[in-house]
Amino acid sequence: MSFLQEAPQLSHPLHADRLLQHLLAHGLPAARRKAVTPDLEALADYAHMAWRRRMHKPAEVPVHTPWDAWGRRVDRIHPTTAWCEGAAITARHGLVATGHDGTIGPTGRLEQFIRVYLYHVASEFYTCPLAMTDGAATAIKASGNRALMERALPHFLSRDADTLWLSGQWMTETIGGSDVGHTETRARQDGTGQWRLYGRKWFTSAIVGEAAMALARPEGVDDNLALFYVETKDAEGRWNGVTIDRIKDKLGTRELPTAEIHLDGVPAWPLGELAHGVRQVAPMLNVTRTWNAVCAVASMSRCLALAGDYARRRRVFGKMLIEQPLHARTLADMQAEFAGAFALTFCIADLLGRVESRQVADHEPALLRLLTPLTKLWTGKLATRIASETLECFGGNGYIEDTGLPQLLRDAQVYSIWEGTTNVLSLDSLRVLGKSGLDPLRKGIDGWLKDVPADSPVVHAIGHALEVVQQRLTAATSDADKLEAQARGVALTLARAGAAALLTRNAAREPDDMRARATLAIFLDHGLLRLPAEDDIDAVRALCQP
Numbered sequence: 013m014s015f016l017q018e019a020p021q022l023s024h025p026l027h028a029d030r031l032l033q034h035l036l037a038h039g040l041p042a043a044r045r046k047a048v049t050p051d052l053e054a055l056a057d058y059a060h061m062a063w064r065r066r067m068h069k070p071a072e073v074p075v076h077t078p079w080d081a082w083g084r085r086v087d088r089i090h091p092t093t094a095w096c097e098g099a100a101i102t103a104r105h106g107l108v109a110t111g112h113d114g115t116i117g118p119t120g121r122l123e124q125f126i127r128v129y130l131y132h133v134a135s136e137f138y139t140c141p142l143a144m145t146d147g148a149a150t151a152i153k154a155s156g157n158r159a160l161m162e163r164a165l166p167h168f169l170s171r172d173a174d175t176l177w178l179s180g181q182w183m184t185e186t187i188g189g190s191d192v193g194h195t196e197t198r199a200r201q202d203g204t205g206q207w208r209l210y211g212r213k214w215f216t217s218a219i220v221g222e223a224a225m226a227l228a229r230p231e232g233v234d235d236n237l238a239l240f241y242v243e244t245k246d247a248e249g250r251w252n253g254v255t256i257d258r259i260k261d262k263l264g265t266r267e268l269p270t271a272e273i274h275l276d277g278v279p280a281w282p283l284g285e286l287a288h289g290v291r292q293v294a295p296m297l298n299v300t301r302t303w304n305a306v307c308a309v310a311s312m313s314r315c316l317a318l319a320g321d322y323a324r325r326r327r328v329f330g331k332m333l334i335e336q337p338l339h340a341r342t343l344a345d346m347q348a349e350f351a352g353a354f355a356l357t358f359c360i361a362d363l364l365g366r367v368e369s370r371q372v373a374d375h376e377p378a379l380l381r382l383l384t385p386l387t388k389l390w391t392g393k394l395a396t397r398i399a400s401e402t403l404e405c406f407g408g409n410g411y412i413e414d415t416g417l418p419q420l421l422r423d424a425q426v427y428s429i430w431e432g433t434t435n436v437l438s439l440d441s442l443r444v445l446g447k448s449g450l451d452p453l454r455k456g457i458d459g460w461l462k463d464v465p466a467d468s469p470v471v472h473a474i475g476h477a478l479e480v481v482q483q484r485l486t487a488a489t490s491d492a493d494k495l496e497a498q499a500r501g502v503a504l505t506l507a508r509a510g511a512a513a514l515l516t517r518n519a520a521r522e523p524d525d526m527r528a529r530a531t532l533a534i535f536l537d538h539g540l541l542r543l544p545a546e547d548d549i550d551a552v553r554a555l556c557q558p
């Protein structure tokens with residue numbers, strides 16, 4: 013028998029995750045840590061089991077059955093095994109409910125997103141409808157619509173699988189993915205005054221929910237766009253004015269039944285005024301973008317866990333891979349970037365909880381508003397880079413389907429696309445900077461660096477990055493095109509500056525931890541500035557000519 017390579021093994025997702033252990037130790041008060049630990053243990057055990065199960069059985073995809081044997085339109089979706097378990101796991105661990113549980117206090121969101129981080133990869137993107145359900149609950153609360161709060165929130169926030177409802181997010185149409193302001197779906201009142209929706213939605217990320225939030229144009233109300241709450245099924249559980257045209261054939265997230273649908277009279281209730289739909293949807297977007305970032309770092313964590321384990325099992329050129337300096341450097345480069353992304357992501361999770369429970373300093377709501385798109389866009393891009401490098405760490409085997417590795421790369425590609433592409437979020441960051449400038453971020457960073465000597469090189473590097481961004485913002489105030497062309501560089505630089513400050517704080521908290529110091533050193537070595545050297549918009553345009 014020729015040589016057989018041992019496959020990589022996944023270590024325990026809670027016990028072996030040093031960054032998560034650091035977060036639990038420093039992010040939660042001791043009493044909360046003690047309260048949540050058994051639940052986190054159980055969820056991590058599930059994730060561990062799901063990985064082993066996945067390695068021993070072929071991948072599944074959901075199946076759409078449009079018609080029954082007798083010719084009735086049924087549009088049944090047969091989900092994968094992990095999806096069949098989703099409602100029970102969600103209810104048991106309060107994956108949505110925890111974030112809205114007023115009895116927990118300001119750490120509720122952090123506790124929720126730690127669970128999401130543990131569950132995400134095992135869930136096979138069941139986290140997508142959970143994100144949208146959380147977003148829907150947040151938007152309904154923000155609307156102050158009491159009837160909808162009483163009707164939908166007990167289901168969205170249920171800790172009982174039998175009463176739990178999921179919500180979809182029906183925004184994207186053929187005319188607009190990013191530019192949802194051009195939505196064509198119409199809302200019309202029937203003879204009883206009930207609003208009903210008519211139109212076509214081109215991406216409904218998970219067509220499984222009992223409810224959905226949909227943008228539509230109310231007829232007879234000038235040229236306005238409004239946000240509606242929709243119930244998708246009738247009392248007998250049949251689709252109510254919804255036809256599933258097909259499940260999308262996607263590059264990744266294949267377990268997730270993303271569908272194209274037609275709406276033909278589905279009942280709907282406006283959240284608030286019959287106008288400013290995009291403004292009403294915004295609270296939802298900021299929550300789902302936080303989910304996106306948490307899920308992106310969860311995917312990175314899985315990549316690094318497998319690549320690191322394999323490097324300790326694989327011997328080449330007479331040494332273990334981990335002992336090969338260049339391979340070790342490659343893993344360390346990935347680990348340092350991941351640690352920065354992890355720190356920034358859980359910083360916004362924590363901030364979200366404190367902003368929602370109004371336990372924040374004055375600058376922190378504006379800080380959260382800026383950091384949310386920055387974190388989403390940076391983690392979205394980084395997830396693909398880390399997944400791609402991970403596959404390379406396995407050589408040819410990383411390219412082979414039944415190792416489970418290619419799926420990591422295919423799935424990672426989604427994070428930079430949905431919930432707003434990198435460029436859309438870069439422009440959103442400019443919108444925020446235009447309103448509140450860099451001051452909230454400066455104050456946030458000052459707070460994270462308060463125990464670090466002001467003359468240390470890292471404080472200087474972060475200060476320099478902010479200064480360069482400020483100069484670019486000031487220089488381009490009279491030239492909107494020039495500023496827009498640099499928006500991605502501005503956003504990435506600010507995200508990296510924030511992450512560097514958090515890594516510095518983390519290293520200062522544990523002065524004997526050599527890993528924390530090494531993480532910071534390597535992250536800084538990758539540089540903070542990501543601004544383009546060339547900000548001449550004419551040159552940019554010239555290069556884009558055929």
Ligand code: MFK
Binds near residue numbers: 139217
């Ligand atoms: C596993 C992880 C799970 C993740 C969830 C997975 C689900 C994925 C499903 C999807 O991908 S659904 C599709 C997601 N689509 C988007 O995210 C849309 C992307 N496009 C944008 O975000 C655009 O920037 C936007 C549609 C918001 C721009 O629209 P407009 O029509 O140009 O609106 P405008 O004038 O920029 O903004 C309207 C108002 O909203 C303004 O306020 P005012 O009316 O008071 O001036 C904005 O300030 C406000 N606004 C916009 N974005 C905001 C916001 N306010 C707060 N936060 C924001 N993010």
